Amino acid sequence: MVNKISKQNLQKLEVGKSITGEGLEVRKTSKGLVFYASTQVHGKRLRDKIGTEQHGMNLTKARIKLKELALSIPENIDLTVAQPNITFSDAAKIYISTSQESGGKNIPQKQQQLNMHLVPYFGKLKIKNISTLSVEKYGHQRLQAGAAVATVNREFATLRHMLNSLSEWGVAETKHIKVKNKSGEKQRVKTFSTEQIAKMLRCAENDHDRYTYFFVLIGFQTAMRHKEILRIRFEDFDFENLTLHIPEAKAGSRVAPIHESLAQVIRDEQRRRGVEAGYLFEADSATGHRTYMKKQFERVLNAAGLSGQGFTPHCMRHTAISITMRSGVSVADAQVISGHKSTQMLLRYTHHNNASVARGVNALASATACNDANAPVKNHVGGDAA
Known part of the structure; x- marks a missing residue:
């Protein structure tokens, strides 16, 4: 395994070989280079896929992406045992890193929600000291700042998944925290003429x-x-x-x-x-x-x-x-x-058509050989025609 990452070494890299360094691992496959963020936690290497050469990733972009991901987990955290005093900030890093390693969905969106809103609010608090009331206060503050109800509920969905995951992984006890969605009038999506x-x-x-x-x-x-x-x-x-x-x-x-x-x-x-x-x-x-x-x-x-x-x-x-x-x-x-x-x-985009409904009823009457199957059906159905 070559141990120095450079554009020149990447060009010389053979299929099946890899290069590590700078917190990155780059592996050559038959379809091109694959870039991973690579970090050590208590002797265990965590590998998180950043992107592929086939889809536009290169060494410069990978270095930038590595900084954005902020995958490092504090050295004082042992993932093999429960962490009763873990802070929200450290727990968020574990959640993102482990989710990436296990192929979790929507990681960039979740990371953005955590970094921009949830971590700044809960960051230094220990998970054990966060309460349902704390979560409700967070939601109220976000709404007061102008965030939409739907936006806050998406952040709550990420928070809920993070807390459930931490509990399942045995990292922290989170069952005492209840995350309830905010209610509000559902805004109708506008359409263009x-x-x-x-x-x-x-x-x-x-x-x-x-x-x-x-x-x-x-x-x-x-x-x-x-x-x-x-x-x-x-x-x-x-x-x-x-x-x-x-x-x-x-x-x-x-x-x-x-x-x-x-x-x-x-x-x-x-x-x-x-x-x-x-x-x-x-x-x-x-x-x-x-x-x-x-x-x-x-x-x-x-x-x-x-x-x-x-x-x-x-x-x-x-x-x-x-x-x-x-x-x-x-x-x-x-x-x-x-x-x-x-x-x-x-189905929310559909509106029933009275004439069409009448044709359907007539067809049923014909199929069952009613005596007056050809008689028109009166319009007793309410609603707007499409």
């Missing part, structure tokens, strides 16, 4: 950031989520079959259908850059791609005269799904476009 969509696309095309148009067009045409869009790679497109592979969708890897018009836009951009692979929203960052487009989206809203009306990037997804459902496709087919894990989630 056809005219507003046209305005958004025109303004996005005229924005000084060329990525803005791609973001808005893909948002309205595919119903993809904000972060899913920004992780798109050119090689994920199958132009022949008009599909897009989404490897890290919320409900798991999936393949989404795309329209020929979108495929043409992507092909044109690919030819303009002269590349076959890489991120569509490429950026000089640790991830290799843009991670946020909210400012650009708000700029387009302002240009379209729609600012201050409660629109967010997620409204593009909501609009796209609503349009799909109104077009008359089945719920199962709409699920292919939306990427929902279950069809149950799509």
